[in-house]
Amino acid sequence: MxxxxxxxxxxxxxxxxxxxxxxxxxxxxxxxxxxxxxxxxxxxxxxxxxxxxxxxxxxxxxxxxxxxxxxxxxxxxxxxxxxxxxxxxxxxxxxxxxxxxxxxxxxxxxxxxxxxxxxxxxxxxxxxxxxxxxxxxxxxxxxxxxxxxxxxxxxxxxxxxxxxxxxxxxxxxxxxxxxRSKAILAFQQLWNKNHPDQRIAEDGIFSEGGETEDALNRSPAMGFEKAPWEAKPRLLRLCIPRMEGSDVLKFQQALQKAGIAISPDGEFGPATDKAAKEFQQKKGLVADGIIGDKTRAMMA
Ligand SMILES: [Zn+2]
Structure with missing residues (x-):
């Protein structure tokens, strides 16, 4: 289409x-x-x-x-x-x-x-x-x-x-x-991934009073537990709007474990950016504050 x-x-x-x-x-x-x-x-x-x-x-x-x-x-x-x-x-x-x-x-x-x-x-x-x-x-x-x-x-x-x-x-x-229909479909897929027992149709259609509207209203504003980046982790970085999620929280906790001063809150703000660059520098990586495979590999 x-x-x-x-x-x-x-x-x-x-x-x-x-x-x-x-x-x-x-x-x-x-x-x-x-x-x-x-x-x-x-x-x-x-x-x-x-x-x-x-x-x-x-x-x-x-x-x-x-x-x-x-x-x-x-x-x-x-x-x-x-x-x-x-x-x-x-x-x-x-x-x-x-x-x-x-x-x-x-x-x-x-x-x-x-x-x-x-x-x-x-x-x-x-x-x-x-x-x-x-x-x-x-x-x-x-x-x-x-x-x-x-x-x-x-x-x-x-x-x-x-x-x-x-x-x-x-x-x-x-x-x-x-x-636009693909965005509705994306939501339906994500909902079903998280609610295999309450599946809704994956048809890309939003109708008023329909099951997709109901499911969207019952979705957590903080995001679903099973995030779409589970299979392919997203690049974390300081951007607008700020990145939020369990992947950010996990990264912050790993920084803390590595001895970097940070308060993990699940939101990638300027303090996380600074801490990330400090960690990268410590490990001899490019200190760009962009968290991909290379930085993650150093955190294990
Ligand atoms: Zn406009």
Missing amino acids: TLDASQSTTDIIIESCSHINEQDAIDVRGSFHGLLRDAPMTSTAVVNALSQQLIYQLQLGLPNAFISFDDLNVDLSDAAFPFLQAQAKQALQRAISDRGVPLLVNSAYRTIAQQMLLYNDRFNNSNPVAPPGRSNHQTGLAIDIEDPRGWEPFLVRHGWEPLPGDPPHFDFAGGGTDI
């Missing part, structure tokens, strides 16, 4: 991005300890850990097609996941180098866990809120930025389009894969 500009308007609900970004922006550190349905709608960052698992699971099904753009010349807000489909990222990179200044990004990819939170809170909003799978921020082809009118000529030249009536919002017009 592919997505192009003509299709994208048919089943996507257009939200008011400046309004939604206000709900994203509050400085929350660390995910809510409890189920998604009980999480306070202070910021979509309360489902940070679960969101990271959903992104990783989605990437397992779309290798190299859905990628981070935080290596570009961008400034990111705290709750925005800097992920785009590969072609959209390349076009963004060209627009940024064309203008030659950093791009301030308030929002890019929104996970279905974040969307569920916003949707559960929809009666408190005068603006439309899309159900999971139907927001234009679930396509991996959308960004909300600062200084939209200054950026417009550069973005348009490289294949991005402004969305009339929604000033901060741009969509990549060059097409891509429909990852």
Whole structure:
């Protein structure tokens, strides 16, 4: 299934991005300890850990097609996941180098866990809120930025389009894969992996009042016990939003065991970055704070 500009308007609900970004922006550190349905709608960052698992699971099904753009010349807000489909990222990179200044990004990819939170809170909003799978921020082809009118000529030249009536919002017009149903599927797979006794259909469909909505609401905001990176550990590093999870906690505990001063809390912040570099230096590794196989091998 592919997505192009003509299709994208048919089943996507257009939200008011400046309004939604206000709900994203509050400085929350660390995910809510409890189920998604009980999480306070202070910021979509309360489902940070679960969101990271959903992104990783989605990437397992779309290798190299859905990628981070935080290596570009961008400034990111705290709750925005800097992920785009590969072609959209390349076009963004060209627009940024064309203008030659950093791009301030308030929002890019929104996970279905974040969307569920916003949707559960929809009666408190005068603006439309899309159900999971139907927001234009679930396509991996959308960004909300600062200084939209200054950026417009550069973005348009490289294949991005402004969305009339929604000033901060741009969509990549060059097409891509429909990852919205794949994001629902990724959640269904992750749920089933963790609940073999309460399996739900792996059909990529979210229907209101359906079993996928119920399961998503009953998912832990801190992420599932069986994480999608069990088979292939993720690279740990300091990034926005901060990495959270049992793999981060395990790494911090291993640092502590190795005699590095650190308070393990399961969140990869600046203190963990500093401790990681100290450990790497001690072991004669490249002290880049990126935790992959080489660093892990030294921790056994
Ligand atoms: Zn937007």
